[in-house]
Amino acid sequence: MPTATLNDTAREAVASACEDVREGGAPDSVDGTPVGLVARPRDTEQAAEVLRAAAAHQLSVVPHGRGTKLTWGLPPRSADVVLDLSRMDQVLDHAAGDLIVQTQAGARLAVLQDVVGQAGQRLVLDETVPGASIGGTLATNTSGPLRMLVGTARDLLIGVTVVRADGVVAKAGGRVVKNVAGYDLGKLMIGSYGTLAVVTEAFFRLHPVPAERRWVSVTVDDPARAHEVTHLLVHSQTVPSAVELDWPATGPGTLSVLYGGTSDGVDGRVKSALRLLGSGASVSDEEPVGWGVFPWQRGQTGIRLTTVLSGLHDVVAAAREVSASVRGSAGAGVLHATLDGDDVATRLGRLREACGRHQGTAVLVDAPVDVKQAVDVWGPVPGLDLMHRVKDQFDPEHRLSPGRFVGGI
Amino acid sequence: MPDVVTEVEQAGPAAPTAGIAAVTACARRLLPVASVITERARLRTYECDGLAHYRVTPALVVLPESAEQLAQIVHACAEHGVPFVARGAGTGLSGGALPHAEGVLVVTSRMRAIREVRPEDQRAVVEPGVINLDVTRAATPHGYYYAPDPSSQQVCSIGGNVAENSGGAHCLKYGFTTNHVLGADLVTPQGDLVSIGGAAPDAPGYDLLGAVVGSEGTLGVVTSAVVRLVRLPEEVRTVLVGFESTDQAGAAVSAIIAAGILPAAIEMMDALAIEAAEEAVACNYPAGAGAVLVIELDGPSVEVAEEYAEVERLCREAGSFEQRLATDPVERALIWKGRKSAFAAVGRISPDYIVQDGVIPRTALPEVLRAIAELSGSSGVRVANVFHAGDGNLHPLVLFDETVEGEAEAAEKVSGAILDLCIEHGGSITGEHGVGMDKAKYMPKMYDADDLDTMQLVRCAFDPAGISNPGKVFPTPRLCGEVPGRRKGVHPLQEAGLAEAF
Numbered sequence: 001m002p003t004a005t006l007n008d009t010a011r012e013a014v015a016s017a018c019e020d021v022r023e024g025g026a027p028d029s030v031d032g033t034p035v036g037l038v039a040r041p042r043d044t045e046q047a048a049e050v051l052r053a054a055a056a057h058q059l060s061v062v063p064h065g066r067g068t069k070l071t072w073g074l075p076p077r078s079a080d081v082v083l084d085l086s087r088m089d090q091v092l093d094h095a096a097g098d099l100i101v102q103t104q105a106g107a108r109l110a111v112l113q114d115v116v117g118q119a120g121q122r123l124v125l126d127e128t129v130p131g132a133s134i135g136g137t138l139a140t141n142t143s144g145p146l147r148m149l150v151g152t153a154r155d156l157l158i159g160v161t162v163v164r165a166d167g168v169v170a171k172a173g174g175r176v177v178k179n180v181a182g183y184d185l186g187k188l189m190i191g192s193y194g195t196l197a198v199v200t201e202a203f204f205r206l207h208p209v210p211a212e213r214r215w216v217s218v219t220v221d222d223p224a225r226a227h228e229v230t231h232l233l234v235h236s237q238t239v240p241s242a243v244e245l246d247w248p249a250t251g252p253g254t255l256s257v258l259y260g261g262t263s264d265g266v267d268g269r270v271k272s273a274l275r276l277l278g279s280g281a282s283v284s285d286e287e288p289v290g291w292g293v294f295p296w297q298r299g300q301t302g303i304r305l306t307t308v309l310s311g312l313h314d315v316v317a318a319a320r321e322v323s324a325s326v327r328g329s330a331g332a333g334v335l336h337a338t339l340d341g342d343d344v345a346t347r348l349g350r351l352r353e354a355c356g357r358h359q360g361t362a363v364l365v366d367a368p369v370d371v372k373q374a375v376d377v378w379g380p381v382p383g384l385d386l387m388h389r390v391k392d393q394f395d396p397e398h399r400l401s402p403g404r405f406v407g408g409i
Numbered sequence: 410m411p412d413v414v415t416e417v418e419q420a421g422p423a424a425p426t427a428g429i430a431a432v433t434a435c436a437r438r439l440l441p442v443a444s445v446i447t448e449r450a451r452l453r454t455y456e457c458d459g460l461a462h463y464r465v466t467p468a469l470v471v472l473p474e475s476a477e478q479l480a481q482i483v484h485a486c487a488e489h490g491v492p493f494v495a496r497g498a499g500t501g502l503s504g505g506a507l508p509h510a511e512g513v514l515v516v517t518s519r520m521r522a523i524r525e526v527r528p529e530d531q532r533a534v535v536e537p538g539v540i541n542l543d544v545t546r547a548a549t550p551h552g553y554y555y556a557p558d559p560s561s562q563q564v565c566s567i568g569g570n571v572a573e574n575s576g577g578a579h580c581l582k583y584g585f586t587t588n589h590v591l592g593a594d595l596v597t598p599q600g601d602l603v604s605i606g607g608a609a610p611d612a613p614g615y616d617l618l619g620a621v622v623g624s625e626g627t628l629g630v631v632t633s634a635v636v637r638l639v640r641l642p643e644e645v646r647t648v649l650v651g652f653e654s655t656d657q658a659g660a661a662v663s664a665i666i667a668a669g670i671l672p673a674a675i676e677m678m679d680a681l682a683i684e685a686a687e688e689a690v691a692c693n694y695p696a697g698a699g700a701v702l703v704i705e706l707d708g709p710s711v712e713v714a715e716e717y718a719e720v721e722r723l724c725r726e727a728g729s730f731e732q733r734l735a736t737d738p739v740e741r742a743l744i745w746k747g748r749k750s751a752f753a754a755v756g757r758i759s760p761d762y763i764v765q766d767g768v769i770p771r772t773a774l775p776e777v778l779r780a781i782a783e784l785s786g787s788s789g790v791r792v793a794n795v796f797h798a799g800d801g802n803l804h805p806l807v808l809f810d811e812t813v814e815g816e817a818e819a820a821e822k823v824s825g826a827i828l829d830l831c832i833e834h835g836g837s838i839t840g841e842h843g844v845g846m847d848k849a850k851y852m853p854k855m856y857d858a859d860d861l862d863t864m865q866l867v868r869c870a871f872d873p874a875g876i877s878n879p880g881k882v883f884p885t886p887r888l889c890g891e892v893p894g895r896r897k898g899v900h901p902l903q904e905a906g907l908a909e910a911f
Binding site for chain 2: 096097162169176207209234269308385
């Protein structure tokens, strides 16, 4: 909660750093943590001014883009200032010939897709949470079906501008895809939940929108079959853009494979897939319902399960046993699960055991606060000592999103 | 064997010698005699990497055979404040593995086991000394391969690839080392062995692996890497296209990209580079070409066929006068032979040359090529151009004759001016060879002081004492201030009786 340090002098300092500052109210609270002030900077320089004011007065700062995932991770220990990036919503430069885009972090992913889509291009990141911003997508490292195609944010982000906890503005990478000059700070920012620095601008590499897209779906009624179908597809030479499993807690599941490419190419690959999957498979030009969207609503229990591909059967079976609904990239070994009902701790434990048998993890990404406080949200994290050391360098006073991340970071 | 007295007596400026003696003693306990090199003549074999004009003889060379041994040696270095430099196969082109005169060179060439090949998981686990191409050789019988393919892939090692974030001709479509290494065991500059990332995706916590890959050995030494295996494509088509000028070839590249086609590779060579390749390997490229493109398409057969028809048409429309299609591995190898031999081939037309490595936005290619031609014209220094045209990665080869006074300096000047061009156009001073020793001085042109300071926060987190490959990447080291999380108690290896504190 706002600390005693948020006194009148501190309030004035923040207010003079940015013209759009207001008192935090109940609706602003971050996952139950009351908010002192909400500052909405218009650009990187103003975000830096706010962070410098916060640094001068020892204020905690919780950055957010559009606030769609503030219930993810643990509640911050304190939120003197919420740094709301929603005014920084401009897609700054789309260089179509270079297949790159430069954007402010508060721009919504969907808006960016509209802009680059006009030139037949796309950022190959799914909008897994409707309305999400670029900054929030990076901070939480969300991914959807298309991760099979070219990977996740870490494979697409080529440059960042960040503001450090002390208000220093720094950049790394740049506007060219191929670049090995200096450390890749962008990758450290991805999935860091706003605990290292505030990303204010980003460069991404883009890909062409395929001329044709088609889905082939098959019903699966036991985990072994889901495993088998997934392996048939990923080890084939049909180059799926996605292999998704969608399996509600009750009833059968659906395994869908997406092909994107040239018109003749997609025809041929769909035919190959149909040969692999046998009768019972259906073909559609329409996105399956729920495609690419996490299977829970904000603030409900959502878990990310990961496994090497050989463990898929076991992890899906464990999810069935604890009555979890799962949806996710079976082809990449990343499933998103949601649990209805009680005893999340035991069920999460069972899932974690199953994932752990296959070198994977089970992370409780979203849940009501009381649930999160009763369980180990992150599970075991190798390299935690090094992570603390990185945090101590970037934010020695632990003022950025304190406590939201692994190991109390 | 050194003893405590030696160290005390040499405290102060001569302390490194005592430190080296202590690390040598540690290495001798752990390793066979032949794996601890202290004789000056043998040390000199390691005085440079692939960039031979920087030479430093290390104080000690060790060749550990296991991660545990390597960790203990690094721990001994940390204990005595001795700098160390990790070296894989020594093929790097930026002096990243240049030894430290008062330091230890840790060579990973004896750690060359491919520990696991798991096609079912699309993963392999390899040690740092494993040769890049050997990963593909081990995976191919299972229908898989390792995608990053630097031109030196027959001799370069995975450890070096990880340090440098190596690319290759096919990274246009498939990405770089950083996109294909998913986990690693890392010996930290304190000598601790930690696992980062993992075989399964999205390990929780900071993406430390993302920081380590491409950090040029400044954040520790990777002793094992989990790499992604990629399914072999159903079909590969390689086409060699001759143009009258680089402008035409550049226009063809732009047209292909604009058509939404992402080839596995698009390589360009200009007339001088073609001439060199012809002299060296008689690759029989189209006669009289001002530029050639090597374009490779891969994927499902139907997809490749359709894309090829489009590429053929776009090249023709851009003015190509000859196109040769290769569909089998032998024909493909012939086409690639000229391209892959290009660097060495330049030795046929010039006694000395600098291999430059810079990046520009692809659309700036015609403009930058003209500017390079002007630089060459006004200085009289010949420049042969070879590039990964698809991603704007230039490899100008700047030719000179060291025996002619002034030529080396003139070449150096042109080479530097090319990097200035890259920076002016919003590009990078290195696309795949790394900063190393060679380009540290250019870093402040590309990044301002705050950018470099922020990058070095990572360095301070991993290596507050600054002993892991010091002097590389950053022109000026950052003072790390208080050392966070520094171990106060007895090191576990000491406790276990495996290491000894001097």
